[in-house]
Amino acid sequence: DTGVSQNPRHKITKRGQNVTFRCDPISEHNRLYWYRQTLGQGPEFLTYFQNEAQLEKSRLLSDRFSAERPKGSFSTLEIQRTEQGDSAMYLCASSLSGTLNGYTFGSGTRLTVV
Amino acid sequence: TQLLEQSPQFLSIQEGENLTVYCNSSSVFSSLQWYRQEPGEGPVLLVTVVTGGEVKKLKRLTFQFGDARKDSSLHITAAQPGDTGLYLCAGATKAAGNKLTFGGGTRVLVKP
Numbered sequence: 001d002t003g004v005s006q007n008p009r010h011k012i013t014k015r016g017q018n019v020t021f022r023c024d025p026i027s028e029h030n031r032l033y034w035y036r037q038t039l040g041q042g043p044e045f046l047t048y049f050q051n052e053a054q055l056e057k058s059r060l061l062s063d064r065f066s067a068e069r070p071k072g073s074f075s076t077l078e079i080q081r082t083e084q085g086d087s088a089m090y091l092c093a094s095s096l097s098g099t100l101n102g103y104t105f106g107s108g109t110r111l112t113v114v
Numbered sequence: 115t116q117l118l119e120q121s122p123q124f125l126s127i128q129e130g131e132n133l134t135v136y137c138n139s140s141s142v143f144s145s146l147q148w149y150r151q152e153p154g155e156g157p158v159l160l161v162t163v164v165t166g167g168e169v170k171k172l173k174r175l176t177f178q179f180g181d182a183r184k185d186s187s188l189h190i191t192a193a194q195p196g197d198t199g200l201y202l203c204a205g206a207t208k209a210a211g212n213k214l215t216f217g218g219g220t221r222v223l224v225k226p
Contacts, residue, residue, distance in 0.1 A: 004156070033213070042120075042202050042216035043157070055211065091156050100145045100164055100206075103214060105156030 006092050006106035013082055013113055020078045021109045025094030032075050033103065034067055035091040036060070043091055049075060050097055082113045117141070118205055118217035126223040127193055135188045135220040137203035144208050146179055146186050151200040151219075160188075193224045 005024040013019050025032045031050050035043035046065070047057045051072040064082075069075040079086055089110050093103035121136045137146070145164045149157035161170050163179035163186065170177045174197075176189040190197055200221050204214040 035216075040219070040221065042118075042204075042219045045213060045215065048213060056213065093156070097212075100162050100212075102147050102149075102159035102162055103157075105149075105158070107154070107156050110154075 004092055004094055004104050004106035006090075006109050008109055009107060010110050011112070013111070015084060015113055016081055018078065018080045019082060019111065020076055021090055021092075021111075023075045023077070023092030023106060025074070025092070026104055027073070029094035029096050029104070030072070031095045031097050032069055033093045033095070034075070034077050035093065037089045037091055037108070038087075046077075046090075079111075082111075084113045087111055087113045118203055118215060120201075120203060120217035120220050122220060123218065124221045124223075126225065129194055129224055129226050130192055131224075133190050133193055133222065135201050135203075135222070136185070137187070137217050138185045139205060140184065141205065141207065142183050143205035144183075144212065145206050146183070147204045147206075147214065148177055148186070148188055149202040149204060151202060157200075157202055190222075193222075195224045195226050198222060198224050 007022045033048040034046040037043040047067050049069040064080045067077045089108040091108045093105045095103045119138045147162045148160045151157040161177045166181045166183045168179045174191045178187045200219045202219045204216045206212040
């Protein structure tokens with residue numbers, strides 16, 4: 001297993017366009033998390049899944065954001081009608097529930113909305 | 115709502131010096147983790163502490179979890195340029211499903 005994989009690494013889009021990011025977690029991990037990080041700040045929680053169930057969504061996640069994990073494996077995060085304030089690094093992480101082994105993060109997708 | 119405060123926000127030191135980063139909260143955590151992040155990459159786990167008063171050492175890094183499990187510190191001895199990065203603490207509580215809440219990070223720059 002090569003760890004958590006995120007695609008694309010970078011995305012530049014025009015304001016108002018829709019974007020979709022993909023995350024492939026470590027295969028044995030049943031939990032998958034999405035975080036958002038702006039420059040010089042710590043990651044902010046967006047949402048997480050246990051298997052295919054979305055267990056929690058942050059109030060930061062407006063109606064323009066949606067995440068799915070249809071088969072309990074990879075996940076997608078879609079942002080509709082992007083705004084300049086959506087520019088950030090979007091990080092995906094996975095872990096095994098019931099353990100304290102910590103999260104394994106991907107390298108992130110850096111979104112720039114122009 | 116959990117809130118993790120890290121201090122200082124930025125630290126610049128010369129190679130060979132020691133440094134300490136602090137992580138404080140009013141919440142009690144079931145576990146606390148430290149991560150290091152380099153530009154353009156995701157955070158990488160350094161250590162997990164779970165017991166109040168616990169001290170863990172990882173080569174030149176020493177991590178301490180407060181007795182009340184509300185605070186933690188990271189101490190680096192004889193810092194090297196390779197220690198440069200963003201250090202993040204993150205806490206989990208059972209009530210929150212062991213979901214991690216991150217502090218704002220401490221940016222460390224070790225100059226040769």
